[in-house]
Amino acid sequence: MIDPPYVAGERRFASVRPALKFYGAPIGMLMLDRMPGAGVRPYIPGDAGNATTWSVPIRYKTVPGLNVTKIFGPNGGEATSAVIEAAKELVAEGAQMITSHCGYSIRYHEAVRDALDVPVFLSSLLLVPFLEHMIPGNKALGIIAASKTALTQDMLKAAGLRANFGRKVVVAGLENTPVFGPTWNDGTGDLDVNGCEKDVIDTALALLKERPEVGMLLLECGDLPPYAPSVQRATGLPVFDFTSLVEFFVRGLIRKPWTGFV
Incomplete structure (x- = not known):
């Protein structure tokens, strides 16, 4: 974030903050581990797993061992600590909000939200x-x-x-x-x-x-x-x-000046 607030003609600067690995990618998305097999199916445009779906840059992080079978099953809660760790890594890399690729991640939402200091919405x-x-x-x-x-x-x-x-x-x-x-x-x-x-x-x-x-x-x-x-x-x-949820927050996080005619 640039500070102080922008005023036309005034000099702008960015204050010193804890070091981040990346800048300019506000969305951090937790991904399921891919199911085993000879190959993987692509995430096509529009899919939450395709970066071109989003209006702003995004970073992805796979949660090791958390696949569809695990998150659908009765023991999916065992992955909570791994989900929290992956979310923390995304924040350390510069994410300003954390979401996920799977709606069933709602089972981790409260725990991840309590562990972070950025907005969290893990499920559509x-x-x-x-x-x-x-x-x-x-x-x-x-x-x-x-x-x-x-x-x-x-x-x-x-x-x-x-x-x-x-x-x-x-x-x-x-x-x-x-x-x-x-x-x-x-x-x-x-x-x-x-x-x-x-x-x-x-x-x-x-x-x-x-x-x-x-x-x-x-x-x-x-x-x-x-x-x-x-x-x-x-x-x-x-x-x-999912895009309805994430883009709603993006538009609050990154406000752009209005242009038009009066």
Whole structure:
């Protein structure tokens, strides 16, 4: 940060601060360890794991040993200390806020927030209470998750959802889809972008058919934002995801002067 506040024509300077490894990359993102196999599937533009998705530079840090199987399972909490350590490393490297690539990282959110002195928002699920307050009383929020079975009520409560949410929030999972499930949850095969897109659209449409009162959609997984435009076109609903959360904070962290005409 440059200080003091900029005033036209005045000299600016940057005061001495603790040494950082990098400058100008305000987002620090925690990544899951890739599933074992012959190769890895790429993170395409729009994916939280692709740096071109973001409006500002970003730094990534993999949490060793924390893969999809671990974070989906009942013993995922065992990785808390490793998540905290990786987050601290990102802050030491210059990150001004910490997020993650996986919505199920909500299970580490409170512990990481308590351990750091920068803003932390590890899960897109933190948008749930905000969106739930926005929707009309006769509507529900639909969550498209990588795995419905892995998304527990405790996770939703950790995200700040009220205990009596009832029919206001409904979840659909992608774990049994023909392409997305094997590709991202099991880590097998190539990345069939069109196939993943179809799976996400079909899941959203099936949810609307079952629950026509759904009035907004939240895509939980960091691999889902590339398909948000197609889901919106198919459903006609507002669609939110990891990019909605992170870019909201970026716009508060880095304010730019307004330009226009008067």
